[in-house]
Amino acid sequence: MAGGSVARVLVDSPLPQLDQLFDYAVPERLREAAVAGVRVRVPLRSGGRIANGWLVEVASSSEFEGRLSELDDVVSEVPLLMPEVWALARAAADRAAGNAGDILRVAIPSRYVRAERAWRAADPDPGELPGPGAAIPGYERGRIETGIDAGQRMALAADPRPVRLDSGEWVGAWAATLAAAAAHTLAADRSSLIIVPDYRDQEQLQAALADRVDPRRVLRTDARQTGGERFRAFLDATGADARVVIGNRSTVYAPASRLGLIAIWDDGDSLQNEQLAPGVHPRDAALIRQEQSGAALLFLGHSRSVEVERLVEIGWVHEVPPVRHVRPKVIPTEQQASPEPGSARIPSSAWRAAQQALLDGPVLVQVARPGHAPMLTCDRCREPARCSACGGALVVPRSGGDPRCVLCGTSASTWRCPVCEATKLRAATVGASRTAEELGRAFPKARVILSDGERPVLKVGAEPALVVATRGAEPIADGGYRAVLLLDGERMLLRESLRVAEDCLRWWANAAALAAPGAPIYLVGVAGALAQSLTSWRLSEWASGELASRRALRFPPAVRVASVTAAPALVAKALDAARDAAPGVDSLGPVPADEGLERGIVRFDYAAGVAVAKALRAEMIRVATERRRPVAGQPPKRPAVLRVRFDDPEVP
Numbered sequence: 001m002a003g004g005s006v007a008r009v010l011v012d013s014p015l016p017q018l019d020q021l022f023d024y025a026v027p028e029r030l031r032e033a034a035v036a037g038v039r040v041r042v043p044l045r046s047g048g049r050i051a052n053g054w055l056v057e058v059a060s061s062s063e064f065e066g067r068l069s070e071l072d073d074v075v076s077e078v079p080l081l082m083p084e085v086w087a088l089a090r091a092a093a094d095r096a097a098g099n100a101g102d103i104l105r106v107a108i109p110s111r112y113v114r115a116e117r118a119w120r121a122a123d124p125d126p127g128e129l130p131g132p133g134a135a136i137p138g139y140e141r142g143r144i145e146t147g148i149d150a151g152q153r154m155a156l157a158a159d160p161r162p163v164r165l166d167s168g169e170w171v172g173a174w175a176a177t178l179a180a181a182a183a184h185t186l187a188a189d190r191s192s193l194i195i196v197p198d199y200r201d202q203e204q205l206q207a208a209l210a211d212r213v214d215p216r217r218v219l220r221t222d223a224r225q226t227g228g229e230r231f232r233a234f235l236d237a238t239g240a241d242a243r244v245v246i247g248n249r250s251t252v253y254a255p256a257s258r259l260g261l262i263a264i265w266d267d268g269d270s271l272q273n274e275q276l277a278p279g280v281h282p283r284d285a286a287l288i289r290q291e292q293s294g295a296a297l298l299f300l301g302h303s304r305s306v307e308v309e310r311l312v313e314i315g316w317v318h319e320v321p322p323v324r325h326v327r328p329k330v331i332p333t334e335q336q337a338s339p340e341p342g343s344a345r346i347p348s349s350a351w352r353a354a355q356q357a358l359l360d361g362p363v364l365v366q367v368a369r370p371g372h373a374p375m376l377t378c379d380r381c382r383e384p385a386r387c388s389a390c391g392g393a394l395v396v397p398r399s400g401g402d403p404r405c406v407l408c409g410t411s412a413s414t415w416r417c418p419v420c421e422a423t424k425l426r427a428a429t430v431g432a433s434r435t436a437e438e439l440g441r442a443f444p445k446a447r448v449i450l451s452d453g454e455r456p457v458l459k460v461g462a463e464p465a466l467v468v469a470t471r472g473a474e475p476i477a478d479g480g481y482r483a484v485l486l487l488d489g490e491r492m493l494l495r496e497s498l499r500v501a502e503d504c505l506r507w508w509a510n511a512a513a514l515a516a517p518g519a520p521i522y523l524v525g526v527a528g529a530l531a532q533s534l535t536s537w538r539l540s541e542w543a544s545g546e547l548a549s550r551r552a553l554r555f556p557p558a559v560r561v562a563s564v565t566a567a568p569a570l571v572a573k574a575l576d577a578a579r580d581a582a583p584g585v586d587s588l589g590p591v592p593a594d595e596g597l598e599r600g601i602v603r604f605d606y607a608a609g610v611a612v613a614k615a616l617r618a619e620m621i622r623v624a625t626e627r628r629r630p631v632a633g634q635p636p637k638r639p640a641v642l643r644v645r646f647d648d649p650e651v652p
Contacts, residue, residue: 006059007034007071009042012052012101014277016620019099021056025068034058034071037079039111041072054081054104077116080108082238082255088289089253095288096646097562097613097620098278106276107253108234109221115228119235126241127216130187136180138173138322145184148261148296153287153317155299155308157540160328160513162480165211170459170478171204172513174300178263179208181298182244186213190260190295191237194246195282197271199224203458204476205246205265213244221247221254249274252282252289262286263298268305268499268506269472273649281647283307302509302539306502306550307557309543319540327537328512332523350485350522354466357483357519358446362465364474364481366511367435368488376403377494380422384494385415394425435468435487451475471507480516489526498555498651501530502546508534554586556647560609562616563648564590565599566623570642574619575600581615582608597641601651609646616644 005026011018024042026034034040040055050072062068081104089103136144138159147154159173182192196202199222209218219233237245238255245254249272252262266272267283274280283299290297299308299317311317333347346354357363376385376394385394387405394403394412403412403425416423440448443466451457451469460467462478469475471492492504504526512521512534523531533542551558564574568590575587585608590600604612623642 005031005034006062006068007040007055008057008059009040009053009071010056010101010104011042011044012054012105014099014102015624016099016617017625019093019101023059023062023064023068025070026058027070030071030074033074033077035079036083037081038077039075039080041075043069043072045069054086054101056081056086076111078120078235078238080111080234080238084259084289084293085253085255087292088285091288091292092280092285093278095284095609095613096278096280097617097644098280098646102277103253103280106250106274109230110227112228112231115232116235119232124236124239124241125216126236126239126243127214129189129217129242130183130213132187133180133183133212136177136184138177138326139320140323143320144181144298147318147320148181148185148298149188151290151294151296153290153297153311154320155304155312155317156320157304157322158300158302158513159322159326160302160509160537161326161517162476162514164479165208167207167211169207170476170480171208172476174265174302174513175201175204175208176211178205178265178298178300179212181261181263182209183212185260185296186217186242186244188260189242190258191242191256192244192261192263193251193254193256193259194244194263194265195249195251195272195286196246196265197269198248200456200458200473201265202246202248209244209246217241217243219243219245219254221245221251223248249282252285259289259293259295261296261298262290263300266301266506266510267299267308268301268303268502270503270649277645279645279648281649284647287311301506302513303502303506304540304543306543306547309540309547310557312540313544313547325537328515328521329518330512330521330523330535330537332527332531332535333525346485346487347522347524350520350524353483353520353522354485355443357481358443358464358466360464361462361479361482361516362460362467362477364477364484364511364514365435365439365466365468366474366484366486366488366507367468367470368491369470376425378417378420378422379424379426381417381420382490382494383417383419385412385417385425387412388415439466439468449475471511474511474514476514480519481514482516482519484511484515484519484521486511486521486523487525489524493526493530498550499649502543505530505534505539505542509539554603556651559603560606560612560647561651562602562604562612562644562646563599563651564602564616564642564644565593565597566642567596567640568598570619570623570640571598571600574616574642574644575602577615577619578602578604578612582611584608585612613646620644 007024007026008021036057038055040053041050042053044051089100093100093103135141161173162170163173163176164170185192240257312319354363389410392405447465449465449467451473457475460475460477486508515521571590579585585604588601590598593599620642623640
């Protein structure tokens with residue numbers, strides 16, 4: 001089609017065969033509104049349906065020689081899909097054999113017409129740009145600032161202590177570091193994207209930014225916001241003014257004018273794992289966006305993920321060491337044979353330290369899980385106790401009596417260990433509520449504060465208090481905790497996962513970083529290399545050793561993996577296609593999965609990623625478009641399913 005405007009549209013559909021740009025004619029009535037980046041509605045030839053889509057670009061002609069269908073309507077009044085966001089979504093989807101439309105649903109919030117019209121009518125006032133600030137403390141003077149200006153990729157070890165802001169508020173030193181980096185970037189009239197795991201981290205980061213940056217320059221994207229508030233913040237980010245955008249994992253896709261910095265705090269946190277298809281981790285999306293934009297990329301954490309360690313070792317990311325090796329006072333200890341009364345889970349040395357610290361300020365007690373009932377294991381071999389009827393975990397009811405299954409309620413009075421045939425059980429861990437009750441009785445004069453997923457506490461004062469928190473829910477204390485007790489280490493390490501040791505090290509390190517300088521931190525029930533790494537605070541060395549072990553076994557991230565889930569015949573074809581795509585590709589399984597399906601694992605080197613993704617993508621399209629004739633006298637079969645997940649975090 002020559003002459004007139006042609007709209008190239010991405011149809012918003014989960015079907016893999018529709019993940020491409022389709023040409024539509026732009027009718028005269030929509031010529032003015034049909035600009036790149038707006039939402040549109042388009043007709044589909046099948047069944048005369050109308051579908052939503054994104055107008056990616058406007059062209060003067062089309063390679064299609066037939067008659068083009070016309071756009072049905074333009075939905076949004078302002079462009080929402082920025083060119084750099086589209087480029088990122090397309091590249092990230094191709095790397096993961098996914099749909100770009102699925103990524104755009106994560107990247108762009110739902111439209112709110114009232115918020116959109118109010119934004120168009122408002123007089124923008126982004127606030128003042130900061131002037132040149134002080135050097136970022138803790139690192140070689142000017143090193144990080146120079147790296148930001150040059151668009152480098154850097155990995156930093158965070159300062160493990162709380163700091164007091166000029167406002168008098170206490171935050172983790174990591175938040176002050178990121179705020180200083182964002183302020184430096186903003187002073188050059190460039191934007192920053194800062195990705196953190198959850199709202200607790202956002203609160204600290206926002207407080208640290210308020211000390212350095214005009215609050216009007218800070219945009220927050222948060223699931224706790226109303227839909228209208230989140231959409232208004234997104235609209236502000238599409239403007240021409242430099243901003244600091246902070247939020248959770250989807251923030252990596254936020255529009256940003258003159259992007260100068262992408263920073264990720266604690267990339268190894270499980271909350272950073274994207275749950276929606278195609279499951280692209282923000283770390284991978286950030287690496288793609290950094291290459292596309294030339295912005296600086298900063299990884300910051302108390303402990304380093306094995307993925308970032310790999311990037312450091314191959315020279316793709318530069319390690320920026322701190323000026324001096326600051327480490328918390330971690331004391332590893334094992335359970336005593338005869339603990340003091342009331343402290344069966346706490347060794348006497350840690351117990352006395354907590355008593356003494358309570359005279360001066362708050363004490364943190366980290367536990368493995370929320371709730372009240374203890375989880376049970378075999379007393380002889382420490383195998384987690386499971387229900388013989390359904391496989392659920394066995395716990396002790398709050399009212400007492402025989403252990404019962406947490407799922408079906410079956411009594412376990414006749415339980416026998418399937419591994420060693422012992423019949424005696426022991427408590428592997430006690431929930432946060434039960435721990436708070438026990439400590440309340442042991443310290444009758446102390447105030448006990450419970451913080452978990454259901455009862456979140458973000459901050460506590462400097463007054464004496466026992467703070468019992470589940471991992472990841474520890475509040476920050478004014479001046480830092482006077483002592484920290486890390487309980488249930490043995491229970492945390494029982495989880496069946498390739499990443500269990502890495503996760504535990506991160507949980508313990510993040511909790512230890514909340515202690516006041518010089519305060520004792522007791523690691524209970526854990527010994528060996530993990531305890532030594534935490535004690536010496538040489539966490540990157542542990543990550544390096546872990547990476548070497550995975551490299552020897554061809555486990556991720558030494559290699560990439562993709563999980564393939566489908567009916568047995570489809571899994572076999574997909575695995576064959578992946579193995580034929582490039583040399584060195586191998587597969588594991590398949591093994592039974594849910595609903596009569598099977599799952600296979602494909603392993604391949606990073607250089608083979610493009611070829612493997614194309615091969616599996618082709619299989620997904622083949623399965624989705626294959627016609628199946630109905631059989632007379634039989635109910636229609638469900639459509640065949642082939643699910644592919646690259647870099648699947650659930651692969652053990």
